Structure formats: C-alpha cells, structure tokens
Amino acid sequence: MTGLQGWLDQPGVTIVLVGALVGVAASLLGAFLVLRRESMLSDAISHSVLIGIVLAYLITGALDTPLHVVGAALAGLLTVWLTDVLVRSRRVKSDAAIGLVFPALFAVAVLLINVYARDVHLDTDAVLLGEIGFAWLDVVRVGPLEVARSLVTMLVITLVNLAFVVFLYKELKLATFDGMLATALGFRPGLVGYALLALVSVTAVGAFDAVGAILFVAFVIVPPTAAYLVTDRLWRMLVLGCVVAVGSSIGGYALAVAYDVSIGGAMASATGAFLLLALIVGKHGIVARALRRRAPRPPPVVHVPEAGGAP
Amino acid sequence: MEILALFGDFTVRTVAIGAALVGAVAGVLGSFALLRQQSLLGDTLSHAALPGICLGFLIAGSRRLEPILAGALVTGAAAALLVLLLTRTTRIKSDAALGVSLSLFFAFGTVLLTYVQRHAGAAQAGLDAFLFGQAAALVPRDLVVLAVVGGGSLLVVALGWKELKITTFDADFARSLGRPVVLIEFLLTVLIALAVVIGLQLVGVILMVALVIAPAAAARQWARRLEGMVVLAAVFGATSGVVGALVSASIRGLSTGPVIVLVASAIVVASLLLAPERGALWQLAHAFAQRRSLRAHRVLVDLYRLAQDHDDLDYASEQGMLDTYFGRRTGHVLRRLERRGLVSRAHHMPEEGTHWVLTVDGRQQARELIRPFGERDTTLDGATQ
Numbered sequence: 001m002t003g004l005q006g007w008l009d010q011p012g013v014t015i016v017l018v019g020a021l022v023g024v025a026a027s028l029l030g031a032f033l034v035l036r037r038e039s040m041l042s043d044a045i046s047h048s049v050l051i052g053i054v055l056a057y058l059i060t061g062a063l064d065t066p067l068h069v070v071g072a073a074l075a076g077l078l079t080v081w082l083t084d085v086l087v088r089s090r091r092v093k094s095d096a097a098i099g100l101v102f103p104a105l106f107a108v109a110v111l112l113i114n115v116y117a118r119d120v121h122l123d124t125d126a127v128l129l130g131e132i133g134f135a136w137l138d139v140v141r142v143g144p145l146e147v148a149r150s151l152v153t154m155l156v157i158t159l160v161n162l163a164f165v166v167f168l169y170k171e172l173k174l175a176t177f178d179g180m181l182a183t184a185l186g187f188r189p190g191l192v193g194y195a196l197l198a199l200v201s202v203t204a205v206g207a208f209d210a211v212g213a214i215l216f217v218a219f220v221i222v223p224p225t226a227a228y229l230v231t232d233r234l235w236r237m238l239v240l241g242c243v244v245a246v247g248s249s250i251g252g253y254a255l256a257v258a259y260d261v262s263i264g265g266a267m268a269s270a271t272g273a274f275l276l277l278a279l280i281v282g283k284h285g286i287v288a289r290a291l292r293r294r295a296p297r298p299p300p301v302v303h304v305p306e307a308g309g310a311p
Numbered sequence: 312m313e314i315l316a317l318f319g320d321f322t323v324r325t326v327a328i329g330a331a332l333v334g335a336v337a338g339v340l341g342s343f344a345l346l347r348q349q350s351l352l353g354d355t356l357s358h359a360a361l362p363g364i365c366l367g368f369l370i371a372g373s374r375r376l377e378p379i380l381a382g383a384l385v386t387g388a389a390a391a392l393l394v395l396l397l398t399r400t401t402r403i404k405s406d407a408a409l410g411v412s413l414s415l416f417f418a419f420g421t422v423l424l425t426y427v428q429r430h431a432g433a434a435q436a437g438l439d440a441f442l443f444g445q446a447a448a449l450v451p452r453d454l455v456v457l458a459v460v461g462g463g464s465l466l467v468v469a470l471g472w473k474e475l476k477i478t479t480f481d482a483d484f485a486r487s488l489g490r491p492v493v494l495i496e497f498l499l500t501v502l503i504a505l506a507v508v509i510g511l512q513l514v515g516v517i518l519m520v521a522l523v524i525a526p527a528a529a530a531r532q533w534a535r536r537l538e539g540m541v542v543l544a545a546v547f548g549a550t551s552g553v554v555g556a557l558v559s560a561s562i563r564g565l566s567t568g569p570v571i572v573l574v575a576s577a578i579v580v581a582s583l584l585l586a587p588e589r590g591a592l593w594q595l596a597h598a599f600a601q602r603r604s605l606r607a608h609r610v611l612v613d614l615y616r617l618a619q620d621h622d623d624l625d626y627a628s629e630q631g632m633l634d635t636y637f638g639r640r641t642g643h644v645l646r647r648l649e650r651r652g653l654v655s656r657a658h659h660m661p662e663e664g665t666h667w668v669l670t671v672d673g674r675q676q677a678r679e680l681i682r683p684f685g686e687r688d689t690t691l692d693g694a695t696q
Contacts, residue, residue, distance in 0.1 A: 039404075039409070040406050042410065096527075103517075103518050107573050114564050115565070221411055222415065261423075261429070266418075269419050272419075275411065286396075
C-alpha cells in the first residue's frame with residue numbers, strides 16, 4: 001500500500017491519470033455522438049453546464065456538492081430540450097438552434113459569475129482552460145489512501161459511463177444506427193439519446209476542473225473520430241478511442257511540462273496528433289483513399305447464366 | 312447609470328460606434344451563414360481565432376489590433392479549410408469535422424495563450440480579454456481598423472450581391488449558369504471569418520458565434536426576402552451591440568460579450584413570439600380567430616338545418632336547446648351573429664327563454680357555407696332561387 005501511495009503522491013501521476021480518465025469517459029460517449037451526427041451537441045452542453053454549476057454554487061455556496069452534478073445534468077438536458085423545441089417549431093434549423101441556445105445560457109452563467117461570484121475560484125478562465133495542474137493539491141481519504149479528489153470523481157464517472165455503454169450496448173447500437181427499427185422493436189431510442197446526453201453533461205462537470213469546458217469537447221469528438229477512420233466495428237471504435245485518449249493524456253502531459261504550457265490544452269492538442277496519424281494510416285484515411293484511387297480497378301464481376309437454364 | 316448620459320463620454324461613444332459596426336457586419340454575413348445552414352461554422356471560426364490572436368501577438372510583439380486580427384483571420388480560415396478537407400476527403404461528417412476543428416484549434420490556442428502568459432512577460436496583459444470581450448480595451452485607433460475591415464466586407468457583399476444570393480439559395484442553379492460557385496463559397500467563408508474576427512475584441516471568441524446567428528435568426532422571422540432580412544439583421548446586430556456595450560459599460564464588472572449576446576437573444580425570443588405570420592403569439596391569435604369563426608359558422612348552419620327540418624324559414628330555435636345541442640353556451644356566439652345582422656331575436660312564448668331566427672342575410676350565408684359540401688338544398692327557400 002505504501003508503494004501505491006508513494007506513486008499517487010507524485011503530481012504527474014495524478015495529473016496523467018485524471019486526464020486519461022476524462023479522455024476515456026468522454027470518448028466512450030463521444031463515439032455515439034459522432035455516429036449520431038450530434039457532435040456539436042457536446043460543444044453546446046459543455047458550455048451550458050456552466051449555468052448549472054453556477055446556480056448550484058449560488059444555492060449551496062460550495063463548489064463540489066452532489067447538487068452540482070444534478071444542476072449540470074439538468075442544464076445539459078435543458079440545452080438539448082430547448083434546441084429540440086426550437087427545431088420542432090420549424091422557425092430555425094437545427095444548427096442555428098444549437099448556436100442560439102448555448103451562447104445564451106453560457107452568457108447568463110458568465111454574467112452570474114461576474115456579479116455574484118467574482119472572488120471564488122470559479123473564475124471564467126479556469127472554466128475554459130481548466131486547472132488540471134492543481135488536481136493533486138485537493139486530496140480526500142479513500143480507505144488507507146490519500147487520493148486527489150478529481151481523480152476519485154473522474155474514476156466514478158468513468159465507471160458509470162463504462163457501465164452505461166457495456167450494459168446498454170445493444171440498445172445504444174440500435175438507437176444509433178437504426179432509430180426506426182429500435183422504435184419498431186419496442187426500444188425507446190429517444191430515451192437512450194437523452195440518457196446519453198445527460199451522461200455527457202455529468203462528464204462535462206467532472207472534466208470542468210480538469211481540462212475546462214472546451215477542451216472537454218476535444219476529448220469527446222477527436223478520439224472517436226480518429227478511431228472512426230481506422231475501423232468499421234463499433235466496439236473497436238470504442239476501444240481505440242480510449243487508447244487515443246490515454247495516449248493523448250500521457251503525451252500531452254510530457255509536452256506541457258517540456259514547454260511549460262497549459263496541461264489541459266496540450267492534452268487536447270495531442271488528440272490532434274492521433275487524428276493526423278489516423279488520417280495517414282487509417283483504412284478510411286486520406287492516404288488509403290488516394291491509394292485506392294490510383295490502384296487499377298478490379299474487372300467487374302459478371303454473372304453469366306448457365307447454359308441450358310431457363311431462357 | 313444614465314445610459315443616455317453615457318453617450319457624452321468619449322470612450323463610451325467609441326465603444327458604441329464599434330459595437331454597432333461589429334453587430335451590423337455580423338448580422339449581414341450571419342444571414343448568409345444561417346440560410347446556408349452553416350451557423351456552427353461561425354462557432355468553429357470564432358474558437359479557432361484564439362491561436363491566431365496569440366500568434367499575431369507573438370509575431371508583432373505588441374497588442375496592436377491589426378496583427379492580432381490578421382492572425383485570427385488566418386487561423387480561422389485554416390480551421391474552415393480543415394473542416395472542408397475532412398468532409399471532402401474522408402467519411403467524417405460535417406458535425407464531427409466542425410467539432411474536431413473547433414476543439415483542436417482552441418486547444419492549441421490555450422497552449423499558446425499560456426505560453427504567451429508565461430514567457431512573453433507582462434506585455435501580454437489583456438490577451439485573455441479576447442475570451443469574453445472587453446469593451447473598455449477599444450480605442451479610437453481600433454475603430455478605424457474595424458471600419459475599414461467591416462466596411463470593406465459590406466462593400467464586397469454589395470458588389471457580389473447577385474452571385475451570393477443565387478449561390479446561397481440554389482448552388483446547383485448557379486453552377487449551371489457557369490458561376491464560380493466554389494470561389495463564391497470560399498469568399499463567403501472568408502467574409503464570415505472577417506465578421507467574426509472584427510467582433511473578437513468586443514464579444515470574445517467564445518460567444519462571437521451568437522452575434523453571427525442571433526440577429527440573422529431574428530430577422531428571418533420578420534422578412535420574406537433576402538434584402539429585407541439582411542437589412543433587418545444588420546439593424547438587430549447593431550442594436551444588440553450598442554445596447555450591450557452601453558449596459559456593460561455602465562455596470563462595473565460585467566463582461567461585454569455576454570451582455571451583447573443576451574440582448575441579441577432577447578431580440579430572437581421577441582421575434583419568435585411577435586413576428587407577423589411566423590410568430591408564436593401571432594399564430595395563437597390566428598388559431599383563436601379561426602376557432603371563433605368556425606363556432607359561429609356551425610351555429611349558423613345548424614339554425615339553418617333546424618329551419619329546413621321544420622319546413623319553416625322563420626323557425627325560431629330556443630337558445631337553451633342550442634346550448635344543450637352544442638354542449639356549451641352559445642349565447643355569446645349568437646349575440647355576435649346578431650351584431651353582424653345574421654340572426655335576430657324572436658319572442659316565441661313569454662314563459663320560455665330567448666329564441667333566435669335567421670335573417671335573410673343569415674340564410675344566404677348558411678347556404679354558402681354548406682354549398683361546397685354538395686348537399687342538395689331541398690327547402691322552399693332553396694327552390695325559390
């Protein structure tokens with residue numbers, strides 16, 4: 001146990017672990033968002049959960065209570081619901097609806113911070129950029145160990161997301177690829193969609209402390225997109241997305257230390273390197289596509305009816 | 312707190328003029344983005360400006376506006392190119408491409424921002440004002456830059472109006488006319504990027520997307536033609552800018568961007584509710600009027616049918632009986648019909664309630680109401696026609 005504790009006491013280990021957990025939790029859900037063509041909802045949610053966090057802070061006066069998770073999940077669902085209402089009113093298209101709802105909610109949140117919460121550490125820079133570098137300072141006791149609070153939070157969220165994806169794998173897959181069939185078979189694809197987005201909101205809250213609002217979006221969208229270029233199987237896409245997320249966390253930390261820059265930003269930027277790699281080596285990447293174009297086409301297969309068959 | 316008195320203040324006037332300019336340009340170009348269903352491209356463009364802002368600062372070594380805006384334009388255009396590259400050459404869909412581009416450029420921007428903060432000394436003061444916008448940082452010199460860039464883009468829109476219009480509404484048609492559609496689309500993207508870029512100082516990279524979308528979305532509710540929509544969007548954008556800038560200048564500690572965005576959002580909500588024909592309240596009123604006239608028609612036709620069935624043109628129907636028949640009170644409906652001269656009261660028997668008789672006009676209207684349903688009119692009244 002003391003060996004493990006000594007390991008956890010190194011700031012770098014905690015930071016990399018938190019980053020990797022944010023990445024895994026985000027990209028597990030992100031794979032489905034990317035496939036459902038709802039990637040930009042994660043951007044909207046990551047902005048508007050701020051209002052849930054701020055309101056929870058104004059009510060409780062504390063920065064990490066269960067109410068924050070509830071508030072953020074509600075704020076995320078509110079975003080999705082308002083967007084839905086606007087789209088169904090047929091007055092604006094879905095892309096504009098997203099772009100109308102989240103800036104409004106985010107603006108309210110920023111102004112609330114401006115007015116009521118100027119001196120707490122809930123300042124707007126931290127919201128955007130995250131402070132993963134300080135993750136190891138705030139520790140809680142778990143059994144015999146002293147563990148960073150954000151590490152515990154992210155571990156719980158990651159396990160919940162993992163359980164969601166594993167236990168509802170069939171439902172998620174069906175709702176993602178064929179919502180009509182899912183409805184016809186008696187599943188509730190709409191409900192699955194809302195559950196997915198609620199979890200995205202909760203994960204966004206957990207990620208807030210670590211990487212900030214917008215870098216969270218990088219972890220949601222980029223690893224699954226990179227994986228999408230490499231494989232055609234959903235489970236492989238999920239696994240590869242997690243690998244990319246963990247790799248980005250490690251690589252990003254190393255870069256951030258080397259150049260003394262934002263750790264969260266470096267981790268998110270590192271996902272871009274994996275995307276580039278996927279574009280080069282992936283079977284759906286740019287290189288593979290160019291090669292396929294240059295390769296001579298195979299002769300067309302023609303089925304000739306057997307002689308003596310029916311005319 | 313006197314908002315009008317603020318206009319006298321030199322700084323405030325500078326800010327108001329700048330905000331009006333930024334809002335108007337964003338409204339005009341946002342209209343095209345909205346109609347082309349590229350609203351979220353504005354989101355990507357504005358987030359992607361962050362690394363450009365830092366690069367512009369690093370290269371110029373000062374907080375002068377021109378290199379910073381140039382940097383923002385370059386990285387914004389690069390982000391738009393990345394979106395195009397991903398969607399055209401791979402199977403990545405446009406939403407994921409926009410998200411990838413947005414988050415990667417912004418991530419790199421935060422890396423650069425921290426690099427500038429930690430390595431370029433105190434001179435960086437104020438770069439993070441570009442996150443949420445800071446009206447106070449606007450100086451008259453900047454106004455010239457905004458006016459040149461903004462005025463220039465509006466001029467380009469005016470000169471290329473016809474091309475932009477057909478490309479926006481029917482790109483295939485434009486192509487069939489031999490117009491350089493790809494070039495026009497590229498031009499439009501650059502113009503939207505310019506509109507985003509000049510707003511960064513006031514509104515900030517996070518929320519600039521709202522100033523591109525909201526005025527255009529609001530204007531769309533009122534206007535049926537592109538010309539009207541663009542002008543109205545410019546007015547809405549300018550109004551949001553000026554009101555937002557003045558409010559944030561008059562209350563200490565408020566970031567300018569969020570206030571401007573909230574004003575623009577309020578205009579959108581008002582437009583969604585109030586706009587003629589498309590507005591929610593308008594439609595509610597319309598539905599109410601329809602229900603009312605339908606009810607009146609039903610009462611009129613039923614009075615006519617009762618008269619038919621009794622072979623008596625002047626048959627007087629008792630109001631209580633009509634109430635029972637319709638399952639609801641009909642008094643107010645009948646009184647409205649009476650005011651229009653379609654029915655009149657008849658006192659059948661003194662001990663009973665009000666009775667109603669169709670007038671000649673009322674019979675005429677009832678016949679017209681049932682005629683489309685092709686029913687033969689078998690009464691004496693019908694035979695006399």
